[in-house]
Amino acid sequence: MARHLQDTIYKYVTMCLSGVALALIFIIIGVLIDSSYPALVVYGSKFFTSITWNAELTGSICYTSGIAHMCGATFGVLVYLTGTLLSSGIALLIGAPAAVGLAIVLAEIAPRRLASPISFVMELMAGIPSVIYGFWGILVLVPYLKSTLEVGLSHSLSSVPIFSGAVFSAGLLASGLILALMITPIIASISRDAMRQTPEGLKEAGRALGLTDWEITYKVVLPYARTSIIGSIALGLGRALGETMAVALVCGGASNFLPKTFFYPINTMAAFIVFQLDAAFTDPSGMSISVLAEMALLLMAITMIVNVVARLLVRRGFVSRPENLIQV
């Protein structure tokens, strides 16, 4: 009897602990909604349509519906929302094909003896801290873009509007490339694992019909792993949307204008929250804190939708080893 009681207690205590995951999500969303309420009341939909961010930190305090804010301050998320979406979009355009290519190399082309060290490098790629990617971006990628790639693009494609005009040192293209690198290991490792699960019999049937290796990959392996690959790309998108430090270092820190070419400086929601650390303290009305909470809430909503879709697509089954979990 005492034993039975012990088991029951153990069960319910661990049940509460596992429920912490649920509680945390609700706490995060609850806190963000609660904190962004003043901004929602004062600025309403202007928050989503304005491209100007001007906190008027030195002005005087006005009141709207009893809520304190700086007179004449404008807060528009549009520049940062655009930056987030565009940089992640570029990251997907470049990163997803490259990552799926890497996955095909690992699962289908490279011999096992070569595939495992490459896999290790790829796993390391997932483990390198975001801020180090950013630092590398400043030291290597941005100078390269400025001196070579962007100049080349703007010379050879000057008739295409998005590739023409002045070349900046850090901006949209640099952010997109860095993000592409960072999402590659996520997409590649999940896609590789999914491709490796293709039943050997299906591939052998293809071989017996005289298909070449690429035809087997294209007509048998890729269709078999398609859902998981799309899911992994969605997971990569979720990561890119919320990526902070790397982008903060190479985005160029734009504010109050929208990018017109691939070379423009941009800013993303995640990076901007980092840059606004000081404003959170220096705004005498405290409105900046509320507006940033609203921005965080918007980012949270976007990444959550993307991640939920991704989770539904990536089949649960093949995440079976603890060390594979980390990229997912």
Next chain:
Amino acid sequence: MEPDREPTNSVQLQDSFSFEGPVRPRNYTRRKALNLFVKGLLIVAAVLVLYPVVDILYLFAYKGLQVISISRLIETTAGAASFNPHAAGGLANAILGTLFIVGLSSMIAVPLGVFGGVYLAEFSNDNRFSSIVRFFADVLAGVPSIILGYVGFLVLVLRFNLGYSALGAAIVLSVLMFPYTVRATELALKRVPNGIKEGALALGSSKTTIINRLSLKFALPGILTGILLSLSISVGETAPLLYTAGFSDYINWTACCHTQIGYLTYVVFTFYTIPTTNAIDLSYLATFLLILIVLVINIVARVGLRRLSRDLESRI
């Protein structure tokens, strides 16, 4: 569907009984060429994607070994920004601060996560609640770390008035580690062979005993892998710490409250903008140390522990 082989070819074979070599699939040469071309393209793509990692490892190993010295490892960053070319200043405060914050956060996240995982693997029978928990754990793992940092700032720094502190930073990082620990524990426990548990059950052990004495022991390598990899993520986090830990030039072991604390990623993020050689060198050194930590953790987790778990499995 069109047949893959030339029909005339097979007819000829039947009529004349002459052997004209193996039957060639249609467009054989073109398809072979395409096969080679795509393979080459994929290999080029793989090399292009992996090149930056190799470059990152090489660049920072090279720079790091240039700037590393004993004094830089045992002195604090106080005075590092001075324009004196022989300025003192090292990373002791940041190294110890990172270890302190990450140590504290695993003290919070590991017990919660491991026993949460025990429920999912051993008690839940995959009921509705457990699938909801799994789903939310996955969602939590996908929340951008800057959001965790900002919520930590709103709740801990402002509302609970902890100010910038190691404790606040550790709580935020533990939120980051928690979902990984839960899921890694669950997966590791589910890989423990049922035979062992059933044997113990047949001998009259209680469920509690089986979990604590058998399952957790056999799952230990997997659990440790999960914990180590989530530690390596925490060590490299910057965004959540900016809003919760601040930064300090001095070593402090005070967890709470209104006491800022140093950490390595801050040095990487900010010191390269300080126009003195020493500060820039320190940001290279901090990068080098971070990569070293991540590398060691990854090797231990993926190679060492995998071997350990294989040993355990072979003894069953």
